[in-house]
Each structure stands twice: as C-alpha cells, then as structure tokens.
Amino acid sequence: MDFGNFRLFRDIAATKSVSRAASLNGISQSAASQRLQDLERDLDTILVDRGTRPLTLTDAGRFYLELCRDILRRHEQFRSELGELKAKVEGVVKVASIYSVGLSELSQLVHEFYRRYPGSTVEVEYLRPEKVYEAVLSDRVDLGLVSYPESSRHLTVLPWREEEMVVAASPYHPLTRKTEILPYDLDGVAFIGFDEDLPIRREIDRFFREHRVQVNTTLHFDNLQMIKEAVALGSGVSILPARTMEAEIAQGRLVPIPIGAPNLFRPVGIIHRRKKRFHRAAQAFLDLLQELPVAEPSKRLSAANI
Amino acid sequence: MDFGNFRLFRDIAATKSVSRAASLNGISQSAASQRLQDLERDLDTILVDRGTRPLTLTDAGRFYLELCRDILRRHEQFRSELGELKAKVEGVVKVASIYSVGLSELSQLVHEFYRRYPGSTVEVEYLRPEKVYEAVLSDRVDLGLVSYPESSRHLTVLPWREEEMVVAASPYHPLTRKTEILPYDLDGVAFIGFDEDLPIRREIDRFFREHRVQVNTTLHFDNLQMIKEAVALGSGVSILPARTMEAEIAQGRLVPIPIGAPNLFRPVGIIHRRKKRFHRAAQAFLDLLQELPVAEPSKRLSAANI
DNA sequence: ACACTATATAAGCAAATCTAATAATCTTAC
DNA sequence: GTAAGATTATTAGATTTGCTTATATAGTGT
Numbered sequence: 001m002d003f004g005n006f007r008l009f010r011d012i013a014a015t016k017s018v019s020r021a022a023s024l025n026g027i028s029q030s031a032a033s034q035r036l037q038d039l040e041r042d043l044d045t046i047l048v049d050r051g052t053r054p055l056t057l058t059d060a061g062r063f064y065l066e067l068c069r070d071i072l073r074r075h076e077q078f079r080s081e082l083g084e085l086k087a088k089v090e091g092v093v094k095v096a097s098i099y100s101v102g103l104s105e106l107s108q109l110v111h112e113f114y115r116r117y118p119g120s121t122v123e124v125e126y127l128r129p130e131k132v133y134e135a136v137l138s139d140r141v142d143l144g145l146v147s148y149p150e151s152s153r154h155l156t157v158l159p160w161r162e163e164e165m166v167v168a169a170s171p172y173h174p175l176t177r178k179t180e181i182l183p184y185d186l187d188g189v190a191f192i193g194f195d196e197d198l199p200i201r202r203e204i205d206r207f208f209r210e211h212r213v214q215v216n217t218t219l220h221f222d223n224l225q226m227i228k229e230a231v232a233l234g235s236g237v238s239i240l241p242a243r244t245m246e247a248e249i250a251q252g253r254l255v256p257i258p259i260g261a262p263n264l265f266r267p268v269g270i271i272h273r274r275k276k277r278f279h280r281a282a283q284a285f286l287d288l289l290q291e292l293p294v295a296e297p298s299k300r301l302s303a304a305n306i
Numbered sequence: 307m308d309f310g311n312f313r314l315f316r317d318i319a320a321t322k323s324v325s326r327a328a329s330l331n332g333i334s335q336s337a338a339s340q341r342l343q344d345l346e347r348d349l350d351t352i353l354v355d356r357g358t359r360p361l362t363l364t365d366a367g368r369f370y371l372e373l374c375r376d377i378l379r380r381h382e383q384f385r386s387e388l389g390e391l392k393a394k395v396e397g398v399v400k401v402a403s404i405y406s407v408g409l410s411e412l413s414q415l416v417h418e419f420y421r422r423y424p425g426s427t428v429e430v431e432y433l434r435p436e437k438v439y440e441a442v443l444s445d446r447v448d449l450g451l452v453s454y455p456e457s458s459r460h461l462t463v464l465p466w467r468e469e470e471m472v473v474a475a476s477p478y479h480p481l482t483r484k485t486e487i488l489p490y491d492l493d494g495v496a497f498i499g500f501d502e503d504l505p506i507r508r509e510i511d512r513f514f515r516e517h518r519v520q521v522n523t524t525l526h527f528d529n530l531q532m533i534k535e536a537v538a539l540g541s542g543v544s545i546l547p548a549r550t551m552e553a554e555i556a557q558g559r560l561v562p563i564p565i566g567a568p569n570l571f572r573p574v575g576i577i578h579r580r581k582k583r584f585h586r587a588a589q590a591f592l593d594l595l596q597e598l599p600v601a602e603p604s605k606r607l608s609a610a611n612i
Numbered sequence: 613a614c615a616c617t618a619t620a621t622a623a624g625c626a627a628a629t630c631t632a633a634t635a636a637t638c639t640t641a642c
Numbered sequence: 643g644t645a646a647g648a649t650t651a652t653t654a655g656a657t658t659t660g661c662t663t664a665t666a667t668a669g670t671g672t
Binding site (some may be wrong): 002042043045046049050052059060063064066067070071074075078081082085086089140154206256273274275277 | 311348355365391
C-alpha cells in the first residue's frame with residue numbers, strides 16, 4: 001500500500017515508539033526503523049529525536065506529521081467517494097432506447113428485473129436513434145436498444161428480437177378488406193415512408209425491389225409517430241412494426257394487415273461499447289434481456305443490417 | 307520517490323497519454339502502464355478509458371485525479387515550509403547563557419562571528435542557570451554557557467574558560483589595604499556567600515576547608531548581583547569572579563583583591579545535547595568559541611565540577 | 613554501573629518494479 | 643475496409659527495494 005509510509009509515521013508520532021508503530025502496521029521493528037531513516041534521508045532532515053525516550057518529534061517532524069494527517073484524511077475521503085460512486089454505478093443499469101421499442105414491453109422486463117434483483121434499479125431513457133448511439137459511445141449508458149443496429153469500431157451488437165412488420169392502413173382504406181397482403185397488392189398505392197437515410201427505409205425499399213413493386217411514396221417522415229398520424233388521416237398506407245401501433249389499433253384509428261410470406265422483420269438489437277466491463281447489475285440485466293423469450297414467432301435474421 | 311505515483315497519474319491525465327507521462331517521469335512506457343494497472347487493481351476500479359485515443363478518464367479517474375492534485379499541492383506546501391524552517395534554523399545559532407558570563411565579552415564574540423559569516427545570526431538569551439540547562443535539554447537552543455558545568459546523560463560539556471576569582475570588598479573594608487590575600491587572612495571575617503545548593507558555593511567551601519579557614523557567613527544569596535550589592539554596602543567580603551565585577555570596580559563601589567596561589571578559578575563551560583547534530587552556523591559558532599584565546603592566564607581545571 | 617527495553621545496523625532473501633522485446637489495439641489515411 | 647503508424651498491454655528477465663532475523667548500540671530507571 002502506498003499510504004503505508006504516512007500511516008507508519010503517524011503511528012510513530014502517536015505511540016512515540018518505532019516498535020509499537022511497527023507492530024501496528026504489521027511489520028518488524030527493523031523495517032519501521034529503516035523506513036523512518038530512509039524518509040529522513042530523503043528529506044535531509046531529522047524528524048524524530050532519538051535522544052529521548054519516549055521519542056519526540058522535531059519541528060520538522062511536526063510539520064511532516066501534519067502532512068501525513070492531511071494526506072490520510074484526504075485519502076479517506078477519496079475512498080469513501082469512490083465507494084459511493086461504485087455503489088451507485090453498480091446498483092444502476094442505464095439503458096438508452098429508441099422510442100419504438102415499446103414502453104410497455106420494456107417496463108415488463110424492468111419489472112421482472114426488480115423482482116430478481118431487488119437492490120438494483122434500471123434507468124431507461126428514450127431517445128432518438130442517433131442519441132442512443134451517442135449515449136452508448138460516450139459511456140453515459142450501459143446498453144442501447146436500436147433497430148437495424150450497426151456495429152462499428154467501438155460498438156458491439158447483440159441481436160435481440162425481430163419484430164413483424166405489417167401494412168398499416170386507415171380503417172377506411174380499401175386494402176383493409178384483405179386479411180393478408182401480398183407484395184403486388186401494394187403496387188401503385190399511395191405510400192407513406194421513412195426518410196431515405198433511415199435503415200428501415202432501405203429495408204422496405206429492398207423488399208419492394210425484390211418483389212418488383214412500385215409504390216407511390218407521397219410523404220415521408222423521419223419518425224414513426226408522424227407516419228402513423230398521416231396513415232390514420234388517410235394519406236396513404238405504410239409498413240410498420242406491428243407492435244408500435246398497438247395503441248392506434250385498439251383505438252380503431254389504424255388497421256394492421258399481415259404481409260404474406262416472405263415476411264418483413266425489423267431487427268432490434270442491443271448495442272454496447274466494445275469490451276465494456278459490465279458491473280453485476282448491468283450484466284444481470286443483459287442476461288435477462290437475452291434470456292427472455294422473443295415475442296415474434298419466426299427468428300429469421302435480416303441479411304442487410306445496414 | 308513516494309509521490310511518484312501521484313505525479314504519474316496526474317501526468318497521464320494531463321497528457322492523456324501513458325507514454326508521454328512515462329517519459330515525463332523518467333520511466334519506461336511499460337513501467338507506467340504497469341503502475342497504472344496496479345493502481346486500478348488496488349482500487350478495483352477502472353480509472354482510464356483505453357477505448358479512446360487520446361485516453362480519457364472515467365468518473366472514478368477524475369476523483370482520483372483530484373486526490374493526486376490535492377496531495378501534490380499539500381506536499382509542495384510541506385516542502386516549502388520545510389525549506390523555510392531549515393533556512394531559518396540553519397542561519398540562526400541560538401545560545402543560552404547565564405548572566406555572569408559577561409555581556410560585553412559575548413557580544414564581541416558575536417561581532418567577530420558576524421564578520422566571518424555574514425549570512426548568519428546569533429541569538430543569545432541570558433537566563434538563570436537551571437533555565438540554561440532546560441533550554442539546552444529541550445533543544446530550544448543549540449548551545450548553553452554555564453559555570454561549573456555538569457555533564458549528564460543527555461548533556462555534553464566542553465570546557466571553555468576559567469575565570470579568576472578574587473576577594474571582593476567595599477573600598478572601606480580593612481582588607482583593602484592588602485595587595486594580595488592569603489587564605490588565612492579571611493579567617494573569621496564577615497562573609498557573604500552563595501546559597502548552599504550552588505556549585506560555586508561548594509567550590510568556595512572546599513577552598514576554605516582545604517586551608518582550614520572559618521569564615522563567618524552572615525548573608526547568602528542565589529545570585530551574584532545581590533552579593534555585590536551587599537558587599538558594596540559593607541556587609542562583608544565575598545569571593546567572586548573578577549570580570550563579573552568590572553563595572554562596580556570602575557565605579558569605585560567594589561575593590562578586587564587577588565588571592566595568593568593556589569588560585570581559585572570558576573570554570574565556564576559550553577554545554578550541548580549529547581550527539582547533537584549541529585548545522586553549519588552552529589558548528590561555526592562553536593568552533594569560534596573554542597578557537598578564541600581565553601583571557602585568563604592559567605588553565606588549571608577545577609577538580610570538583612559539582 | 614547494571615538490567616531492561618528500544619532503536620540501529622548487517623546480511624541474506626523475497627518481492628516489487630524496472631527495462632527491453634513483442635503482441636495487441638487504436639487511429640488515420642488511403 | 644484495410645494497411646500503416648502510433649500507442650498501450652504483456653511477457654520475461656534483470657535490478658532494486660524492502661523485509662526479516664540476528665546482533666550491536668543506545669536510553670532509562672534502579
């Protein structure tokens with residue numbers, strides 16, 4: 001221990017004895033004596049007056065004792081700060097998630113986590129995707145949940161779930177008469193899509209291209225919420241993850257129509273910093289995430305993650 | 307160096323680089339890396355995030371950096387305090403002396419010392435004998451000047467000078483007709499002596515005993531000043547060191563009469579703590595004291611020091 | 613001066629810490 | 643993406659530090 005010398009000198013001063021201080025510090029009298037002498041040689045100053053028994057400190061020794069006390073006090077403070085920090089950090093799992101992962105589902109997970117690990121807490125932030133990446137990269141959170149996860153130098157991806165994508169339409173749309181949509185049913189319909197720079201847009205484009213379908217993209221947005229609004233208003237249909245529109249379905253504002261095989265899936269992944277050292281609670285939460293059965297029936301991995 | 311670890315971490319934080327910090331501290335990159343890892347292992351906490359270049363500190367690392375800075379600042383303060391203390395101590399020679407050593411003589415010595423060592427100063431305190439011993443023993447002064455010096459376990463005596471003792475009488479006393487006093491001249495005279503517990507008293511008693519002389523001790527005091535007063539008032543004669551009554555002789559209040567051989571001498575010695583480590587100035591002053599020619603002609607050492 | 617206790621010193625050994633060489637990792641530029 | 647350049651980690655061996663035991667020296671009290 002690096003503070004042993006300060007402790008030793010403090011104890012020499014307190015007990016007025018090298019040998020008592022030595023045994024307090026678990027070393028031999030000889031070792032303590034040598035350390036004291038080395039210290040005095042370093043400082044080129046006598047700190048302890050050996051001419052008296054019990055020993056007494058010189059003026060310089062009293063100064064040095066002050067130094068030792070201050071340093072030990074400050075170190076003690078640090079240890080306690082560090083302890084608090086670790087207790088706090090180790091008890092809290094911080095997760096950043098995109099909005100569309102689904103509040104209810106995640107809160108179910110968190111609930112189960114609390115049941116298993118009563119001492120820990122989970123803090124979930126809902127952010128826009130790029131903010132999720134940022135939070136993970138800067139280590140402000142332990143885990144991130146994003147769709148179409150992209151790995152990179154500093155980022156590792158763990159696949160989590162694949163969400164079924166369905167056609168979303170207003171209840172008044174003609175397509176709602178069908179119980180299942182085949183790709184060519186969408187040929188030429190008014191379509192509301194995602195912005196072109198979003199992975200989900202590229203995936204849907206690929207789907208259309210594969211089935212040689214041409215939709216008429218009348219509107220596009222950078223977020224799911226706006227798309228749902230536009231669809232509900234009858235501006236067109238869209239393709240969305242089924243579970244992100246549960247509320248609107250219940251309200252009768254949107255109708256989901258399954259897409260005939262080959263199905264479309266939106267992959268949702270867990271991202272974390274490469275080589276991240278997880279503390280107990282974070283590791284436990286991660287394990288829980290991976291252990292829980294995925295709601296979707298099929299497990300087909302999307303070939304194009306980007 | 308015991309503060310090397312704090313410096314190293316501070317430098318790692320400052321340069322955001324282990325290797326630069328290593329070369330700043332004059333060690334190899336490998337050593338610095340190992341020290342950082344040992345530190346982290348000790349604390350069981352990651353302090354530096356290696357996943358980024360330049361390196362960044364973790365929260366715990368920032369706490370530790372604060373600790374390092376505080377400790378280094380405090381240590382710096384200590385070094386400067388110590389420096390001041392040493393400069394002060396090493397430049398000042400502290401001397402405690404009994405009153406009767408003679409102010410003028412000592413100040414001549416001090417003057418010579420200043421001439422030779424212009425950077426240094428001498429502080430002389432005049433104290434009662436027991437206070438001189440106390441000051442030397444407690445290390446409040448470097449040197450003490452006392453008469454009839456007594457060595458002891460913690461005290462070393464260096465003989466310094468021997469002062470001639472003469473009979474002191476009022477100008478009106480019959481003995482003043484003599485130019486030299488022989489022991490039996492004092493038989494039966496009214497005598498003013500020192501208190502019985504003083505070494506000088508014992509020495510004079512021994513002198514009387516040796517020469518089978520009986521004086522009539524009418525008064526006794528614990529200090530020289532009072533004795534001189536009483537003698538001047540004609541209450542009796544006394545035996546005193548010649549140089550301690552120079553002023554009264556000049557004023558015509560006292561008359562000194564030499565004592566015929568075997569002469570009486572008062573030894574004055576230098577005392578200091580045993581094994582005392584003298585700093586430059588103190589050693590120089592001590593050398594000067596011993597080098598200076600002693601005023602008295604004879605060097606006979608008193609057999610009985612106590 | 614003696615016995616008793618405490619500190620200093622000496623010698624040998626064990627452990628820590630360093631250096632040099634090499635492997636692994638990160639960044640940058642193509 | 644990959645290769646080059648720079649930085650950090652690891653390994654192995656040499657060096658140094660620091661410890662322990664044994665013994666000498668020193669301080670205290672009787």
